[in-house]
Amino acid sequence: MNPPREEVGEFTKLLNGFMTLMRRFIFKVLCVGPIPNHISFIMDGNRRFAKKHNLQGLDAGHRAGFVSVTYVLQYCQEIGVPYVTLYAFGLDNFKREPQEVKCMMDLMLEKIELTIDQAISGNVKNVKVIFAGDLNLLNDRLKAAAQRLMEVTEENKGLVVVVIVAYSTSHEIVQAIKESCVRKCEGGDSPQVLKVSDVEECMYTSIVPDPALVIRTGGIDRLSNFMTWQTSRSLLHTTAALWPELGLWHLVWAILKFQRMQDYLQKKQKVD
Ligand code: IPE
């Protein structure tokens, strides 16, 4: 005989409460050590997840991936990480089948619009969302929604989430050099006196400090043209877990590794 539905509901509530307590305790212990001030996530493995679980629909894996995004952001907020970047869509991803690209764009629009509604109704108080990348390559509706979400969360304090779309570091560097030359000329200087800092100021990602920790899911140890300029001193942590499988323990493990490597990372900050 199955237990009555109310009892199952009570049990789930109790279990959730217990898990939240456990998580808070784990984070308290974790926060005794240094916490990365900026974590970047290369979210890979959505389609493999869909295949593994026999999920139907071109966007099934990406939908599952979005659930991971919400959890990961909640954990980062609870841990007190100030900046998070999410590699949501690379320039290379435009080369996928047009139907898949459309599905991914539609899903992004759906989630952005949902987040705008939540932000307007006051449910996204502690998160500021910024989109970075060549936003002109997005369709008009998506671009407008991204801009709207940036506006409605602009004043929010707390976690800064940078969603990286239509991006590659090579593209970012080229546009930054072009932009810094324009700024030099407008300021009456010659572009020949361009400094590294001039270019850095014009990067899409100049709004955030360089990542301290990069976490890549999906079992592949590469950066895929993601913030390669900004990650020369970052710790790279890869995990075989597919992005929708990324859980609390993967994140805790990556931060513990960051803490264990602190001496080395600090030395590198000074020497390079
Ligand atoms: C990552 O998952 C999705 C993006 C952020 C573009 P993939 O779509 O690359 O899934 P796999 O790696 O093929 O499984």
Ligand code: MG
């Ligand atoms: Mg992939």
